[in-house]
Amino acid sequence: MDEISRLQRHLPLIRSCAGWTAATLGEKLGVKRQTISTIEQGEDKYKMTRMQYLAIRKVLDDEIAATKDETQMLAAVLDAVVDHPESYTDDERTKILENAKLLAPAVVKTPTERKNASATWKAILVASGVVASAALIAILGRDKD
Numbered sequence: 001m002d003e004i005s006r007l008q009r010h011l012p013l014i015r016s017c018a019g020w021t022a023a024t025l026g027e028k029l030g031v032k033r034q035t036i037s038t039i040e041q042g043e044d045k046y047k048m049t050r051m052q053y054l055a056i057r058k059v060l061d062d063e064i065a066a067t068k069d070e071t072q073m074l075a076a077v078l079d080a081v082v083d084h085p086e087s088y089t090d091d092e093r094t095k096i097l098e099n100a101k102l103l104a105p106a107v108v109k110t111p112t113e114r115k116n117a118s119a120t121w122k123a124i125l126v127a128s129g130v131v132a133s134a135a136l137i138a139i140l141g142r143d144k145d
Helices: 003-017 022-029 033-040 050-066 072-083 090-109 111-127 134-140
Strands: none
Touching: 003 022, 003 033, 003 050, 003 072, 003 090, 022 033, 022 050, 050 072, 072 090, 072 111, 090 111
8 A cells, every 4th residue: 555545544534633624624725625525535436646645745744844742643643654654563553543533533623722632642652552663752752852
């Protein structure tokens, strides 16, 4: 599975980790909410194009760069399921996804709480025993920059 397929497969969770609804992501990309919903339906119905992948990644990467202390969960999920899944054990990826699925809905509901969710995210990963790759450790350490 390539990074385009992985992003498409996990896009609902990834955008939730950013604190965005489908409409919000659509606005950031200059497309309608329905376009995001269609992409999120999966490869069985619609395959994300390379241009869509690049546009979505640009928006996500810009958000992470602009708000590092608020987007650690987003960065970690992207790293674990899209960018470097081979750097994580199946158990680590599962725990990262499970924990993100618990926290992300609260971030979408109250985007202003994204910073608190990011701090909680670190505590949850430590408590759940995720002994992650160097990439994840670097992501979690970003707030010390």
